[in-house]
Amino acid sequence: MVELKQENSVVMIFRRIAELKERYCKTAVQDIMYMLIFYKYSEIRVPLVPKLSRCIYNGRLEIWPSKDWELESIYSCDTLEIIKEHVSAVIGLRVNSCVTDNWATTQIQKLHLRKVYAASILYGYFLKSASLRHQLECSLSDIHGSGYLKSPIFGCSFTTGTAQISNKQQLRHYISDFDPETLQRCAKPRTEEARNLIEKQSLALFGTEESDETIVTSFSSLKRLVLEAVAFGTFLWDTELYVDGAYKLKENGNAEEQEGKKSI
DSSP states (O other): OHHHHHHHHHHHHHHHHHHHHHHHHHHHHHHHHHHHHHHHHHHTTOOOOOOGGGGEETTEEOOOSOOHHHHHTTSOHHHHHHHHHHHHHHHTOOTTOOHHHHTOEEEEEHHHHHHHHHHHHHHHHHHHHHHHHHHHHHHHHHHHOSOEEEETTTTEEEEOOTTTTOTTSOHHHHHHTOOHHHHHHHHSOSBHHHHHHHHHHHHHHHOSOOOOOEEEEEHHHHHHHHHHHHHHHHHHHHHHHHHHTTSOOOBOTTHHHHHHHHOO
């Protein structure tokens, strides 16, 4: 009886060691992914916005310099057009607004801004996934003509009719043809590591407190935050794919539940 208890204790110890090793490895992988994302920002000479509390001057949130051009330079014309419309929709600023409009003062609740930031990361992730899918299908249609193909990358089947996925078809029209299942597949983080990094970035910027505090800021600062978030989602998709090739990341099984909680 005593020997059995000792054996059980040894098994529990080894199990605990294995759990700790797995947790440490997962944390290390996420840190590497975060550094790769940070490096992608450094390539375009854009520093990540620090914790918002450090950006408040005389009771007003100001993020300077704006870095709009650098943050927009990483996209194709089609993708950038969609992103500009997203920015306009979430902050309430016209797409082709003048400098005076950009520096106009506005107010926004901190909790709402936090949700906008997280949603914009997911939007950037979605656009990257959708645009690459678009490019892939156009390339396959050029090679094979009309037909029916199975995509191992996106885990779904699709037709490759030339008329349907012509290179001339704009990305926005292509996305509008997505069925609900495809939209969900492209928009949710594929892995737990990616999901955790979205949460980590939001915490780094907004902290743990979820307050209804009203922030006074400019449209330019809001635009900077949203563009940074969309870029984060874009870089996250690239990093996730790269790291998954060397280290098998864990599939994100409960992404739908997480997205439902964070929706605006």
